[in-house]
Amino acid sequence: MTAVGNEVSARANSARLKDFARVATARVDDAAEAIGRIFCPHDLTPVDHSERDFSAHHNCAGFDGFSVNYVAYGGSVAINPGCLDRFFLLQMPLSGSASIRTAARELTTGPQHCASLLSPTIPTEMTWRDNCAQIILLLDRKLVEHRAAALGGAAVQPVEFDPAVALHGPLGQTLSARIGRLVSTAEQLGPCKSLSAVAAADWREQFLNVLLNEQRHSLSSAIEVFNGRTEAQPAALKRVRAYLETRATEPLDLAELADIAGTGIRALQLGFRRHFGTTVSEMLLDIRLAHLNARLKTARPGERIVDIAFDLGFTHLSRMASAYRAKFGESPKATLQRLS
Numbered sequence: 001m002t003a004v005g006n007e008v009s010a011r012a013n014s015a016r017l018k019d020f021a022r023v024a025t026a027r028v029d030d031a032a033e034a035i036g037r038i039f040c041p042h043d044l045t046p047v048d049h050s051e052r053d054f055s056a057h058h059n060c061a062g063f064d065g066f067s068v069n070y071v072a073y074g075g076s077v078a079i080n081p082g083c084l085d086r087f088f089l090l091q092m093p094l095s096g097s098a099s100i101r102t103a104a105r106e107l108t109t110g111p112q113h114c115a116s117l118l119s120p121t122i123p124t125e126m127t128w129r130d131n132c133a134q135i136i137l138l139l140d141r142k143l144v145e146h147r148a149a150a151l152g153g154a155a156v157q158p159v160e161f162d163p164a165v166a167l168h169g170p171l172g173q174t175l176s177a178r179i180g181r182l183v184s185t186a187e188q189l190g191p192c193k194s195l196s197a198v199a200a201a202d203w204r205e206q207f208l209n210v211l212l213n214e215q216r217h218s219l220s221s222a223i224e225v226f227n228g229r230t231e232a233q234p235a236a237l238k239r240v241r242a243y244l245e246t247r248a249t250e251p252l253d254l255a256e257l258a259d260i261a262g263t264g265i266r267a268l269q270l271g272f273r274r275h276f277g278t279t280v281s282e283m284l285l286d287i288r289l290a291h292l293n294a295r296l297k298t299a300r301p302g303e304r305i306v307d308i309a310f311d312l313g314f315t316h317l318s319r320m321a322s323a324y325r326a327k328f329g330e331s332p333k334a335t336l337q338r339l340s
Contacts, residue, residue, distance in 0.1 A: 016070040016094075016135060016183055017059035019190050026059050026074075031056030035071070039089075039138070042081035047127060050075025057133075061186035064200045065140045066207065068182050072133035079128065088139045088161070091116045092179055096132030100163060101125045107164045115165040117215060121158045137179055139207060147208045147277040152222035153264055161217040173216045178206055226333060228267035236261040237271050241283065248287045249313045254280065288312050289327050291318075292312070296335045305332045 015021075023034040028051070032044035035058050046054045055074030060067055072095075091098070096323050097110040102122045109116050118124050120141045128134075149156040166172050182203060189195070194205070214222065240257050257280065258268045295308045306317060309332075314320040324332050 003286065015057055015059055015072065015133075016325065017068070017186060018070075019187065019295060020061045020070075022058050022060045026055050028054055028056075031073075034058070038069075040081055040084055040086065044080055045078045047078050048076045048129070050077065061183075061191070062196055062198070063203070065143045065204050067138045068179065068184075068186060069136040069138065070133070071129070071136055073128050074131055076127065076129040076132075079126045081124060081126075081154055082169055083123050084118060085141075087120060087141050088144055089116075089118040090137040090139070090165070090175065090179075090207075091118070092135045092137070092167075092176060094133045094135060096128060096130040098129070098132055098134070099127045102163055105163055112167055115167055115175070115199075116163050117161045117165050117211070118163060119158075119160045119217075122160055122163075135183060137182075139204075139211075140320055143208065144212070146225070148212050148217070148219045151212055151226065152219045153226040153258075153262070154219060154222050157219075159212075159217050159219055161211070161215055165215060171210070174210055174214075178210070186189040225262075225267055227266040228264060228270045235276050236263065236276055237268075240268065240272075241276070244280075244284050244287055248284065248291055249311065252281060252284055253314070279300055285323060286327070288314065289320075291325055292324065292332065293335065296332060305336060 022038060023031060025031050025034070028044055028046060031054075033044065035044075035056065036042055038058060038060055044056075053075035054077065055072075057070070057072045059070040061069075091109065092115045093109050093111050094111075095111060097108055098116065099108050100106070100116050101119075102118070102124050104122075107114060107116065121268045145156050145159050148154075148159045165175065167176060185195075212219075240261050243257065243260055254268065258265045261268050261271070263271070269280060272278060273282065276283060278286070291312050292308060292314070295312070296305070299308065309317060309320055321331055328335065330338075
């Protein structure tokens with residue numbers, strides 16, 4: 001066996017997910033073709049005089065909507081996949097290092113230092129150095145984009161992540177632990193068994209939630225506003241207040257108001273408290289009371305308080321009377337009699 005053949009064999013013996021072997025070769029063209037079929041077509045070129053040291057190893061355990069992979073290259077190689085198109089890749093380095101250049105960012109990843117999160121719409125070039133090996137989580141693009149849209153109350157659209165994931169931070173530690181458990185689970189199952197539908201869904205939920213809520217991306221601000229973690233913009237809240245002014249007689253529909261503000265219901269409620277010092281329902285009550293006061297001041301002879309109150313959306317007359325007295329210092333009847 002040649003030295004390169006020994007390298008391929010050694011990598012196979014030390015690899016994770018070795019029962020899920022898909023590629024093991026010392027030929028560059030074979031590696032590019034075979035791994036390209038699993039991920040996406042890409043250019044693969046040995047660099048730094050590594051052609052004689054080249055080897056490639058890829059193990060892949062696939063599940064519904066995601067897969068976990070072990071990928072290792074002997075020597076140093078340049079990888080140019082362009083845009084990934086169909087999926088997101090979270091690359092967790094086990095050995096060596098990788099230099100990654102995207103359209104807007106350059107970073108270097110390495111064990112216990114930094115991982116990378118590649119988005120399908122951002123062109124990417126990579127150089128894996130010094131016998132780099134990585135565990136790679138692949139997530140289907142549609143899963144990520146549909147979940148991001150639901151979390152942000154937005155239309156489905158491309159999601160682009162900050163590609164750097166600090167492994168020493170809380171998110172990096174969480175991801176390392178969860179991916180480690182997923183790899184161990186796959187190894188215990190082996191290629192002849194599969195995750196149950198419930199278990200696969202649970203793993204998908206874990207990764208979607210932690211990545212979309214903890215790693216910065218193009219819809220992060222929308223998600224934070226929609227879920228009330230940051231304040232809704234005052235302009236949006238003013239639109240809701242103006243809507244309440246013109247529709248004060250109609251039943252309160254928080255979902256409709258949240259849609260007008262472009263936020264979630266909780267964010268709308270928090271925004272009203274922060275910016276107006278009141279709740280949505282309290283503001284609507286205040287608007288209705290002001291309208292009642294104006295109607296009473298211009299009431300025609302014979303008009304009844306009860307009829308005016310019902311016209312304005314009041315259903316509990318005793319509560320209305322108490323709130324009116326607290327706001328204007330007299331009862332509705334007193335206002336009507338004083339001005340008649």
